[in-house]
Amino acid sequence: MASTASAGESGWLVFASMTDLPPNHHAHYRQFSGVFGYLAGFTMIIGRGRDARLVAEIANMDASEHVLDIGCGPGTAARLAAGRGARVTGVDPAEPMLRIARLLTRLARPAGDIDWVRASAERLTLLDDSVTLCWSLASVHHWPDLTAGLSEVQRVLRPGGSFIALEKRTQPGATGNASHGWTPDQADAFAEMLTDQGFTSAEVSNHDLGRRRVVVVAGHTS
Ligand SMILES: C[S@@+](CC[C@H](N)C(=O)[O-])C[C@H]1O[C@@H](n2cnc3c(N)ncnc32)[C@H](O)[C@@H]1O
Numbered sequence: 001m002a003s004t005a006s007a008g009e010s011g012w013l014v015f016a017s018m019t020d021l022p023p024n025h026h027a028h029y030r031q032f033s034g035v036f037g038y039l040a041g042f043t044m045i046i047g048r049g050r051d052a053r054l055v056a057e058i059a060n061m062d063a064s065e066h067v068l069d070i071g072c073g074p075g076t077a078a079r080l081a082a083g084r085g086a087r088v089t090g091v092d093p094a095e096p097m098l099r100i101a102r103l104l105t106r107l108a109r110p111a112g113d114i115d116w117v118r119a120s121a122e123r124l125t126l127l128d129d130s131v132t133l134c135w136s137l138a139s140v141h142h143w144p145d146l147t148a149g150l151s152e153v154q155r156v157l158r159p160g161g162s163f164i165a166l167e168k169r170t171q172p173g174a175t176g177n178a179s180h181g182w183t184p185d186q187a188d189a190f191a192e193m194l195t196d197q198g199f200t201s202a203e204v205s206n207h208d209l210g211r212r213r214v215v216v217v218a219g220h221t222s
Pocket residue numbers: 032044045048051070071072073074075076091092093094097119120121122136137138139142143144
């Protein structure tokens with residue numbers, strides 16, 4: 001088995017073999033900037049509604065929530081939450097994503113308010129204990145520093161809040177587009193990280209949304 005030991009200064013970029021990549025195995029993927037960022041953002045509008053409905057259902061989301069969507073991209077899940085009356089903050093480090101999100105939101109005019117904020121998971125600009133529910137769809141596999149990102153999630157989440165991460169389910173050894181997501185081992189490793197970092201529990205569940213297969217890790221605080 002090809003083996004590498006890359007000791008990251010922080011976070012979880014430490015792994016034992018090429019078939020045992022960490023949950024943030026795409027941390028060094030190119031940023032969604034410039035023309036590529038806009039093109040990627042527009043492709044992400046398609047087919048993401050089912051992901052958004054699934055996380056809202058798993059989180060048992062209602063109109064009383066303040067939802068934080070980390071790595072919101074063009075904002076499909078954020079708009080779904082706002083359409084159900086929740087207050088929403090959508091965070092993304094990529095300006096093209098936020099521009100597309102704002103444009104689509106002006107057209108959709110959801111019931112609840114959405115604040116769009118340029119920031120990354122590792123450095124959220126929200127106040128302590130300010131959100132009741134946090135989710136991140138198809139984004140955690142890109143975070144450069146999972147330890148810092150999860151500390152921030154815990155800081156901004158009110159006690160009793162949940163953090164839901166959804167990723168496309170991938171096969172070990174997948175390459176290119178097919179590798180953007182989590183294998184079962186990567187999902188399990190991420191759930192273990194949540195409990196190691198102080199979440200009281202974390203569950204992994206698999207879902208088939210038509211031809212799209214996803215894995216969800218749901219962590220809870222008390
Ligand atoms: C594949 S897109 C998913 C977008 C959206 N959540 C969706 O499901 O359509 C991944 C998003 O994560 C964002 N991202 C990358 N690194 C991030 C980080 N460190 N913190 C927060 N978001 C990040 C990217 O800019 C991008 O918008």
